[in-house]
Amino acid sequence: MSSLEQTLVFLIHAIKQFCFGFETLNDNADRYQDGSAAKAFYMSAIYNYLAVFYLLDKNKGDPVGGCFYGALKPHGLADILEPIRETLESPVGTTTFGEIVRIFRNKAIVHARYRDDDVDRIYAAADMADPAIAAEFHALLWQVYEQTRSLPVAMIRRCGLKLEDFGIREVDS
Numbered sequence: 001m002s003s004l005e006q007t008l009v010f011l012i013h014a015i016k017q018f019c020f021g022f023e024t025l026n027d028n029a030d031r032y033q034d035g036s037a038a039k040a041f042y043m044s045a046i047y048n049y050l051a052v053f054y055l056l057d058k059n060k061g062d063p064v065g066g067c068f069y070g071a072l073k074p075h076g077l078a079d080i081l082e083p084i085r086e087t088l089e090s091p092v093g094t095t096t097f098g099e100i101v102r103i104f105r106n107k108a109i110v111h112a113r114y115r116d117d118d119v120d121r122i123y124a125a126a127d128m129a130d131p132a133i134a135a136e137f138h139a140l141l142w143q144v145y146e147q148t149r150s151l152p153v154a155m156i157r158r159c160g161l162k163l164e165d166f167g168i169r170e171v172d173s
Contacts, residue, residue: 004075004159011071012152012166018049022145044109050144051105054084055098064088072155080154087144093126093133097140100126 025042032038051066058065063078064085072078088098103122107113128134156163163169 007071021045047101047105050101055102084147092137095125
């Protein structure tokens with residue numbers, strides 16, 4: 001297996017994990033109250049995955065950060081992340097979708113000090129109590145999920161490889 005194929009195997013496996021968590025939360029969302037431990041767990045996992053995939057350790061001049069960019073760039077595939085970059089840079093309130101996810105992940109999940117003011121500052125730029133802003137954030141979350149979910153097929157096809165070699169079947173639409 002080539003280095004490219006190995007990279008794709010690892011990225012696809014990570015995407016499958018992310019999609020599992022996202023889909024599990026969606027399937028069970030009505031069972032959990034807003035603010036419950038269950039919803040918080042899944043949302044924290046989703047934010048963490050998005051940050052790791054696309055937002056952390058962004059170097060000056062790079063369109064996105066994250067491990068996916070670093071893994072795809074040496075293979076000439078980094079441009080496949082352009083639609084995701086656009087979603088991450090979409091405005092929400094006075095900030096961007098990506099900034100909300102990154103800051104929340106960094107301040108409330110990974111490097112938490114467990115203080116209300118940390119969370120309050122994160123959402124000051126995007127008032128999630130405003131139904132329009134909350135709806136926009138929710139739509140962008142779904143959009144980045146769909147874009148991430150479609151990455152395996154796009155990467156494999158772009159490389160001229162076979163979907164079945166990666167355990168992916170062609171689905172009739």
